[in-house]
Amino acid sequence: MNPDSFRPPNRILMGPGPSNVHPRVLQAMAGPTIGHLDPAFIGLMDEIKSLLRQIFFTKNEVTFPVSGPGSAGMEMAVANMVEPGMKVAVCVNGAFGGRIREMVERHGGTPIVVEAQWGKPIDPDALDRTLSANRDIKLVAFVHAETSTGARSDIEQLSGVAHKYDCLTIADTVTSLGGIPVKVDDWNMDVVYSGTQKCLSCPPGLSPITLNERAVDFIKGRRTKVQSWFLDIGLLVSYWGGAKRTYHHTAPINALYGLHEALLLVQEGGLENAWARHKKNAETFRAGLAKLGLKTLVSEDASLPELVTVVVPDGVDEAAVRNRLLEKYNIEIGAGLGQLAGKIWRIGLMGYTSNEKNIKLCLTALEESMRKD
């Protein structure tokens, strides 16, 4: 060790992600690095693909982790599914829907926005009206768990509406995968991406993605090249799939060790049990918030168990409370983003973070920290 070596503090990560990482995942990442074309690594890639298919509830051949964080997965989806001149319906009820809209524009598409108030889910009828009025729309994008607000949209319904109009779909499941059901095949989803640092208890840096045959066929039939070489799925499938693995980029080997172990942990515990645990802990937490007289932003039917958004009470200095939580209790909670900055706290109960001890500590710490104001 060097005196300047970094010694990270032991935080309780109750923000909107990253969540706390399971010790086995951390240890896995410290394994010796091997080559990205090593037969042992090819075997690991196959296992990761298979474990991702389980967690996505899909048989999709094209299922792999993107070598970048969730927003790289988002941009991979958009870059491959949007051709210049295409009209794309983008459902926006928070910052991440807004980010998709921005990416659609950058990749030459014209976003037609289906809007909902921040904190509300997307209304499937509103999407239906938009698609009915714009028959030239052939792609719809939506966010399952809007990380900026804590609202859950019903993406099974949104997918149904989209397919009624022969549209392909992109779904963001960054904050939902592992916390609430994401059933790619049952829900007839075309392109779905996620992140590792939320309910999978893995560090940030990778973005699992899955595409069904309809989406792969669309990409094969593109008239133009994907604008990004790094994110070109047509090139990536030659490395992640196929009999002969063709070098594309050097995969982040040790991060993938971590993801593999995190996926094994999900498999061991059972995905249904994980959903039930997230649900139960969120109920406990919301009941505790109510006792403190705190209101949540999202109505109960649209609220996410893994991310609770709390309205900052009048007269409370929201930043001071967050700082106190961090300094005194080592608890990180998140601030509001965009139009909700200063108005809410975003409190994550994701993956390894979601347990009773953390919930109790957080409630106590919140109460005490607000009292001091």
Add this chain to the structure above:
Amino acid sequence: MNPDSFRPPNRILMGPGPSNVHPRVLQAMAGPTIGHLDPAFIGLMDEIKSLLRQIFFTKNEVTFPVSGPGSAGMEMAVANMVEPGMKVAVCVNGAFGGRIREMVERHGGTPIVVEAQWGKPIDPDALDRTLSANRDIKLVAFVHAETSTGARSDIEQLSGVAHKYDCLTIADTVTSLGGIPVKVDDWNMDVVYSGTQKCLSCPPGLSPITLNERAVDFIKGRRTKVQSWFLDIGLLVSYWGGAKRTYHHTAPINALYGLHEALLLVQEGGLENAWARHKKNAETFRAGLAKLGLKTLVSEDASLPELVTVVVPDGVDEAAVRNRLLEKYNIEIGAGLGQLAGKIWRIGLMGYTSNEKNIKLCLTALEESMRKD
């Protein structure tokens, strides 16, 4: 542990990268994850930027690691420096120069190729002739250490030629940084990116990048948005720099722990010492190859100490030799890429891998494995 947990073999990584990772770097990555806006993490980011400036020999304010592998850094450079319709001189003497050309096209530019035979350096006079004949070229891209061939181009000279014609420059230093001198300010380089998995003895997954004020001014003056949101430097500097850190994407926290430790190790050992060690070990290795009657692809004056390319002798099954090295000795060496597939081996002596023990073992193993043919 789970019986299915991945147990990576202990390889001696003598391919074109990744190289072996220092145990302190592996251990650093297993530290507890913290948030990407945690004050402790902001401090770490500042230290990483400062250490990267030392290793790049630059005072550039905009210096940070891209959250993706070297080809993400390459595409960040191209995406931000190329506007649709721009003519760009791209020096191509191997696969990675070819990749830059491909990216320039995808980002709307017109590449004007300055070619050299694979295995030869780029001729500065050839660049001069191209720029003299095409006065509308305002950007030149070149690769310092061409990983597909083992050839080193003189990027100080290339930079001089480019600036004579008022061109900005992009330099790929993925396989050079830490192994041979890269002096960004002295050589008047505008945009320079690298990778972590070569001479820095760190796992793959990050791409250090640095831009001088001229390059930043160019980006600020763009008429069009950068095609990629994820790789937009204008957005990224708000997260990596500035007084108030604005969230862009969730940084790969644990990978950055590793990079920080790797950079400290370079600082401890001294960069000049690292260059000298790479040079001395390569001389030993090349002498050993000569004793075995093996020829190298690149002439001595243009050869890279960190990556030696060996011509596969007639009648030798190159894949069989590589497999034997891997299976019997746990040594990974690389195959040829593109037009050199089947014709060369790429043997890396990078970073932590570059030591006398590995060199002796590799020579012995090569001799024995070829004899069996």
